[in-house]
Amino acid sequence: MEHMDDNPLFGVDSNSDSSSADGDAPVITPPPAAVLQTVNIKSHVPVVLELAEPNYDEWRCFFDAFIDKFSLGSHLSSPPTHAQRRDPEWRVKDQSIISWLYNSIAKDVRDIVRKPRATAFAIWGAVQNQFRDNQLHRAG
Structure with a gap:
């Protein structure tokens, strides 16, 4: 399975803790x-x-x-x-x-x-x- 940071279209926001407010999903940056x-x-x-x-x-x-x-x-x-x-x-x-x-x-x-x-x-x-x-x- 491809990780999001392996895909050039999406990256994880480096300014966050890599999770949403509920702690489940990563925060996606443009x-x-x-x-x-x-x-x-x-x-x-x-x-x-x-x-x-x-x-x-x-x-x-x-x-x-x-x-x-x-x-x-x-x-x-x-x-x-x-x-x-x-x-x-x-x-x-x-x-x-x-x-x-x-x-x-x-x-x-x-x-x-x-x-x-x-x-x-x-x-x-x-x-x-x-x-x-x-x-x-x-x-x-």
Whole structure:
């Protein structure tokens, strides 16, 4: 059986006691940025988010699972700190997420949410706002 620290995609957090709060499972850290750059989003998110087809919920389920698989949720859940923006490893991870977002959404959606020098948090928020606003409009 392969140990997690033998797999380059996952490592045990060296800043922890290698266990979770309940003491059973190791704490998993995100893979190195160099590994993330090689991940093909289409292998994990087979749905392309489109404006014309109401598939946001399906796309979102795949994308959430993908992000959770690599322990990268913090890039989408909170804006980056000044220190994170200056950290090369953090920036490469964030740019990988942006690339995955852009490559899993249709051009018409990209045209709406694309922003120069944006963070994954900003693009993620723009996607959510676009589809949340549309869902509310259709429901009203």
